[in-house]
Structures are given as C-alpha cells and as structure tokens.
Amino acid sequence: MELNTIQPASGAKHAKRRVGRGIGSGLGKTAGRGHKGQKSRAGGYHKVGFEGGQMPMQRRLPKRGFKSALLKFNAEVNLNQLQQLGVDEVDLAVLKQAGLVGQLVKVVKVIKSGELTKKVALKGIGATAGAKAAIEAAGGSLDA
Structure with missing residues (x-):
C-alpha cells in the first residue's frame, strides 16, 4: 500500500445532493421542499415541542413529583x-x-x-x- 493509493471503502462516500439546479435534476424549482409554508422557507423552523402556537403538551400537563439530589x-x-x-x-x-x-x-x-x-x-x-x-x-x- 502506498500513500497515493489510499481510498475510502466503497460506499463510504457519496455525492452531495444538489438541489435547485434545474428541472432535469429532479430536484429543481422547489428543491424538494414542496410549496409554501414554514418548512419551505430559509431559516423557517420551530423548536422541539412547538405545536403551531397551541399550548404545548409539556405546558398543558400538571407538574408532579420531586426527586432529591x-x-x-x-x-x-x-x-x-x-x-x-x-x-x-x-x-x-x-x-x-x-x-x-x-x-x-x-x-x-x-x-x-x-x-x-x-x-x-x-x-x-x-x-x-x-x-x-x-x-x-x-x-x-x-x-x-
């Protein structure tokens, strides 16, 4: 084995998905994000447990119990x-x-x-x- 012949294992590397590069790529126009809405926007997402403004489950349920440190x-x-x-x-x-x-x-x-x-x-x-x-x-x- 020589340093200039070292290669990663087959299947270890794969090409990055290039989106928004034309209709022929299969991921043009909306780039696999669907139409409109929060999830289609750049930087548009929400924190874990967010329910669209509805009071989230962890805040609807009562607090209960205590475990001493x-x-x-x-x-x-x-x-x-x-x-x-x-x-x-x-x-x-x-x-x-x-x-x-x-x-x-x-x-x-x-x-x-x-x-x-x-x-x-x-x-x-x-x-x-x-x-x-x-x-x-x-x-x-x-x-x-």
Whole structure:
C-alpha cells in the first residue's frame, strides 16, 4: 500500500445532493421542499415541542413529583447482607470495600430484612428500630 493509493471503502462516500439546479435534476424549482409554508422557507423552523402556537403538551400537563439530589448520598443495607459480610466491626469503609454501597454514599442505614445470627458491631451506621433490636438480640452493638 502506498500513500497515493489510499481510498475510502466503497460506499463510504457519496455525492452531495444538489438541489435547485434545474428541472432535469429532479430536484429543481422547489428543491424538494414542496410549496409554501414554514418548512419551505430559509431559516423557517420551530423548536422541539412547538405545536403551531397551541399550548404545548409539556405546558398543558400538571407538574408532579420531586426527586432529591441528595438521595445519591444515602444507602440501605439489610441484615442478610451484614450476615454474609462476615466481619465483626462494620463501618462505612468496610461496606464500600465489599461493594454493598456506592462510593459516593455518606449515610448508611441498616433495615430489618432477613436474619442476623452473628455478632456485629456497627460504627457510624444507623439502623431502624426493628434492625436495632435484631442486632442487639444477636449480641451486636450500635455506635452511631
């Protein structure tokens, strides 16, 4: 292969459509734009969602709901996950290391879902009332 013989793959390049160049081209006169109207004019178009002046759908419908930007910093861990972790002392770093919570998480709470038989000490981690009872019943402790 030589530099002067390099060519694009066949079918990769195609001729640009030349409009408004006479009747014989098939795209003369109106140049494929039809007759009159906003879409036939130069620079004539509208923004997304525009409905010809009618109140657009996104403004006719009511606003609803809210999603807090802070939710990405909160996480929950259940009792089964603590059981499978197999560590005596659990803190935020241990949970992140094990992949049970995301790296951005700052607040973790243990929820009562599943069983816990191992003794687990929680450091800087919250728990629901039911989860707290289950952890203490298994001989564990909370230091939140």
